[in-house]
Amino acid sequence: MILSVAKESNTYDHRKMILFVAGEGLNSVRARENLLRVCEDRLKGRYDLEVVDVLKDYKAALAHNILVTPALLVTEPPPKVTVLGDLSDTSKLLKALQLDLTA
């Protein structure tokens, strides 16, 4: 499921990511909320977000070596970064999204 598509396409300022969740599990719901909050706050209109439910699409999980959920895979800008967990640790999420460069 595609949750967001970037409106402008500036390579430097553009984020591309996949969030892997397991159904409507507590951690999965939290991860989605936490991610959307940060994205809408800091990256509005500048990110592509796809959400994959591993219970429905195990092949995507296998293809991306996803063994634990929730897991966020940030593919752009490089390098690829994986963040495991419900993304409740905002500072780590910002770092992974390269939004915390001043820190």
Next chain:
Amino acid sequence: MVSIHPAPDQKMSESRVRLLDKLPTHIPGLDLILDGGIPEDRMTILSGGPGSGKTMLALEIFYRNAAAGTPGLMVCFEEGGEAVRINALTMGWDLNAMEEAGKLAVIHPEIDYRAIRGGEFSIEGLLAVLAGKAQEIGARFILIDALDVLLRLFNDPERQMDECWNLNRWLNANGMTALVTAKLSQSFHSVEKYDFLDYLADCVIYLDQRIDGQVMTRRLRVVKYRGSGYSSNEHPFIITRDGLVLMPVTSAALNHKPLGQVISAGMATLDRIMGGGYRQGSTVLISGPTGSGKTTFSSLFTQAACRRGERVQYVSFEESPETLIIGMKSMNIDLAPHVAEQNLRFLTAMPEAMGVEEHLYRIFSSMEEFRPSHHIVDAVSAAVRMGSEKAAFNFMVRLMDECKKNGITCIYTNQTSSRAPVDEISGVGISSLIDTAVILDYDRKGDIFGRSVLALKSRGASHSHRFHRFHITDQGILMDEDDDGAGGDAR
């Protein structure tokens, strides 16, 4: 009229106890130890230190089951997991071909250790992958190799335990039989402790490898099997080119056949000394110092047996077959034709070249194929060089046991170095297990070098009790002219 009923307790156990369904390992010996195999719909843990052979054993069970029509899914967490296919191929197990035929599936996901931990997570992803992949090939058997590697993602021991419970619950709920390997850390200071896995699993098998007097031996032990009988002994095993081979420590001595008919010891005079000769299926020990004629006596026996059309397997720890044949030829004992006619088979090996299990495996496989009537080990005293006296004892007793079971005459020559008890093999006491003991000796009276032979023990026969003098000539063994080998002045 008498009617026969099954024993009441047997009847009861049949109706009240539902026997555990088992998945065979298809490894001879292991299924015996596990009383049928690993438990179905449950988790079996296979643990051991690095290099103990867990992955090899797991892989063999996985492959053999797939080949027997039980498809399986293997998940490999070890780094460089694709190497598993190559390792399997060295054993002749072509995982790729089986995978293409839809009989198994192997996945080796890469674990990203640099992943940032940004909150709570669980192994739901893995379970989803397992469920999907297993359904794809109709697998109800899952092999998880190196679960400890996956668990490293969870820094907290409590979380690791939770995830294992999670996995176990999922396996049970989905009716999956699982075989899980995990590295057992041998360091006392190790942070990683996966003891809880043992509590969780229904069946726990430990593998270890240790050095026993410079020779490496591997052992397997079942430490737990919920709801099933099992053998709790330590079982030595080896990894051969055909996979894992287990050796029972000792088989039931009750299966031994009684001593067979009288057979010639190789020459008439010697037969008279022995009270008729040796007995088919007995164990004979020929002891003496270097050069006393042990190899000559066993070669004489071999020649006589081969001439009767019986087969002899000759294990030589001292000389090559060529050297031995040339040496015997000079005494008019010609073994070469019997090798050509395939009545005589030599097996040579340096005792220290391998451990007891490898030696036995070689000998037993050859025996099974060659089916000899008689088996010679020259000299069994060299077996100490397999690592220790314990190793030598193991070797001798188990070979003897195998011969007895199959009614094969077992002849050991034994090099004695001192005036120590003549039926002792360098401290390895097997005298009570020997049926016939022959002592060879030499002495010097002035300029005269003399040889003598004594029948120390000959079970079930009335034998001579004195030393008989003999010479080794180019015509073989000649007894003293006035010695007809009769008991004469016994003691």
